Amino acid sequence: MKTKKTVWIPAVIAVAVAALLVLYYYYMSSVSGGGPGPRPPEGGVGNVPAGQMSRPPGGERHGGNGEIFKTLGTISVFVGAAAFSWFWFKKKLRSPSMLVRKAGKLLHAMHKLLGWATLILVAVHGVYFLVTKLQDSKTYTGLASFAILLAIAGYGFFINKVRNKWMRTVHRSLGLLWVPVLLLHAGSSVIMAVIASIAVGVLVWMLEKIAGRTPKPVPGDR
Structure with missing residues (x-):
């Protein structure tokens, strides 16, 4: 290798x-008078902050479609978090916990699908x-997030084709770097997704601890 x-x-x-792109976002936010930072809780992905430069003509007419998109x-954030959650199971496929093993195999099988679904969404x-x-x-933070996500998808696609020990490290590192940029763009949705992903990791740890303390049956013991 x-x-x-x-x-x-x-x-x-x-x-x-x-x-x-993030630097340009901060610059444009300061010029327009709106303070940069994560979206407010009610914002979600794609919401227009109070300090936006201007509302494009006809923007109100697209309200219904805007909510859908x-x-x-928002869905893409949680799908991405589900794809990242494979990290907690990566070395747990031989876990003493049957639930962890089964969940790990399921996430391993769905990891690429979840990744592509995130990119498409x-x-x-x-x-x-x-x-x-x-x-x-906020368009600039969205483009910044997409640039990193595109790189994540690219490395994920070539990870089994390019035999280099750094491929997986780069893939994971980009996944971690994606979080703060996405937080700047999507705000509370990202916070909830991160909490959910961490909760999965904690649950895996707890299940392994419980399974490790469960006494194994002695052969021939009835």
Whole structure:
């Protein structure tokens, strides 16, 4: 297996692009008078903050569709969290807990599907708001999130095709870096998704502890 660190280059480029977009978001927010930061709890993904630059013509007429595509963005956050939750089961496929083993096998089988579903949902969500609310400063944090997500998907796609020990490390690192950028864009939805993912990890730990304390039957003992 190769050990060249050149596989980090696409990830570094994606993170650099995301960082520039976030910086531009902060700049545009300061110019428009709206303070930068995560969306308020009622905002969700795709909501327009109070300090937005301007409302695009006809924006009110798209309210119904906007809610649908905003919901798709919120769903993508939780689907992404479900895909990331495979991390807790990665080394638990031989866990003493039957529930952990079964859940781990299920998540392992669905990990790629969940990843692609996240990418598709984010793309659909993003295209809609690029068309209808291009001047919203939150567009830049959305693009930053998508840049990192695209890199995550790319590494996930090539992870079994490029035999390099760094591929999985880059894939996981990008997943972690995606969280703060997404938090800036989606706010409370991301917080809830992160809490849910951490709760899964805690549950796995508890189930393993319980299974480890359960006395094993002695052969021949009745």
